[in-house]
Amino acid sequence: MGHHGWGGRPPASEAEARQRIVDATVRCIDRHGVAKTTLSDVANELGVTRQTVYRHFGRISDIIGEVAAQGAESFVDRMIAHLQGIGDPAEAVVEGMIFCVRTIPNEPRLSLLLQLDDSAAFGRGATTADAIAYGAEMLRRFPVDWAAAGVGEDELDGLAEIVMRLLTSLLQHPSEPPRDEAQVRAVLHRWLAPALRAGAVTQG
Secondary structure, eight states: OGGGGGGGOOOHHHHHHHHHHHHHHHHHHHHHHHTOHHHHHHHHHHHHHHHHTTTTTHHHHHHHHHHHHHHHHHHHHHHHHHTTTOOOOOHHHHHHHHHHHHGGGGOOHHHHHHHHHTTTTTHHTTTSSHHHHHHHHHHHSSSSSSSTOOOOOGGGGHHHHHHHHHHHHHHHHSSSSOOOOHHHHHHHHHTOOOOOOOOHHOOO
């Protein structure tokens, strides 16, 4: 039934259908904003029924999550490029967090994670098992010898959880009055960096 829509070009696969739904959602968000974009808007944009969209995504927040996840892929690539040459684990983590605080609010797809009052939102979603595992994979891409820094492979999930929780707080609940980038960096160097350096000292 829904195949009568899709602009006269039904998707050839499940993957294509999902991607076209994601792309249509981006267009709707550009027009209406994330808070006012509904599943009906997405269906109308594609010329299909709501049920057709439901076959691929259960909720509008699931689609928003996919929109944000696709934006995250290129974001992580840019962050890792930004960190090249920083081999010190404490410095790399601090600068990675500063890069996130500076960049995420200005990234249209990533900022969606901050705007949904839903379980898929950045605040709660950032500490799910999947999000922490993703954070650990991101840390593995840092130009850092974690073993030499005293951080074992089995400890990266724990570090990722702490980083995600701190990052969530910095993004969603900034200080009042606001701290500038240098002040945020100083706080992270004072209270987060020593924990990362302590592991290396213990190993030595």
